[in-house]
Amino acid sequence: MLARRLHPSVNRRGLTFWSQWICATALSNLTICYVIFDHFGDIPIPYRVLILLGMLASVPIYSALHVYHKRYGYGFGLLRLLAAWLVLMGALSTVVLACLDYSNLDQTLLAKLVLVGFLAQACSYLPLRYLTNLHARWLRFERTALIVGTCPLAYSLAQQLRDRVPVQGMISTGDDILHAPDDDDLPVLGALEDLNELVTRRSIRRVYIAMPLSKAAQIEAIYLALLDLNVDVVWIPDFSSMMLLNQSISQIEHFPAIYLNETPLSSHPAAAFGKELFDRGLALLALIILFPVMLTVAIAVKLSSPGPVFFRQPRHGCNGLIIMVWKFRSMRVHDDTEVRQATQHDSRVTRVGAFIRRTSIDELPQLINVLRGEMALVGPRPHAVAHNHYYGDKILAYMARHRIKPGITGLAQISGLRGETETLEKMQLRIEKDLAYINHWSLWLDIKILLITPFTLFSRNIY
Structure with missing residues (x-):
């Protein structure tokens, strides 16, 4: 039987997380229960279900966002706590809209619960963080x-x-x-x-x-x-x-094991669950909000030139599996037996296509891929299969980018490495950013990339 044993420092980090999470969750839930009981004289079943779901879902979300990590100061730690709380509330909102009778819930009370829940956690965060820092400083002087x-x-x-x-x-x-x-x-x-x-x-x-x-x-x-x-x-x-990918150290029975190359999210199931919940929930919400925009674009594409509204192309997904990636069609229908990247002044691109490509609106149908679990909101951009075959033996660790789900946006895209890669050096830079994302992945990094992405949509490199 295989057993994975963590280094004592990892165990201490786990103990720090659980001790702070238990205290914060207990204080938050007690405060929320008091407010609900004060309002109704009882705690109705829908509210009990939401409290239980919130408590369970907060573990992977708070862990993925490193809410209680000791390297963050008080201010930045509170910001991470707020970000995790908002992600958790977004996930619970999706559950409420999909599964519960929203009309039976008091909207004013829900807003109050969101506020008091965060304030209770913030109040517990400050003294607990002080005690954690005090303990860390004491240990520091003991470890010459x-x-x-x-x-x-x-x-x-x-x-x-x-x-x-x-x-x-x-x-x-x-x-x-x-x-x-x-x-x-x-x-x-x-x-x-x-x-x-x-x-x-x-x-x-x-x-x-x-x-x-x-x-x-x-x-x-x-x-x-x-x-x-x-x-x-x-x-x-x-x-x-050596080029390592999400390296880690563990133990198999009494044998030390150094993992040189490991899938980042499969090695942390709680983090993988948190990212999956985050991606699918936000994709569903985005599809609902952006439906009028997507309908307008679909009509414009249909009127711009003969052909289908959507363009589907096989791409490599997680672990190299072939998936069909959805996009709004931006080119005239042509013989695509030879896959060519779009170039500046490409005659195949329609007027509507030029606009939706430059603004990346043509990528919006990929929210469907995210909802189906084939893609993520953030990850390495999926390249055409032919391009992967071409670059696979020319760039070191090129195919390692497929160890996780491809994304609609990614670290390479917000770093200015979008559009045509007419030289091997440009593709090399993109791959380096993709591997850096894999090695440093966190839910907080996903959130930052999503927030930065809108400001990079009008890149001059997009044709």
């Missing part, structure tokens, strides 16, 4: 550390750790090349033969070994030498020459 190695990886690690752990200095391994920055706080304290004495004299609690895989025998010797000391030993492998 040394780093074995003076290679670029070692100094990069020291820069990352110094805000959380008091790094006393570095230990030279003898044959490594010094890459010391102009920083007196990271001195080279000695050589390997001095390590045990330094650990004891400086009361070191943790030793980080930052050495390449080629020095495995030396790493083992260092580890064995430190076994008898009261010190934690952490090895940081150097994978700088």
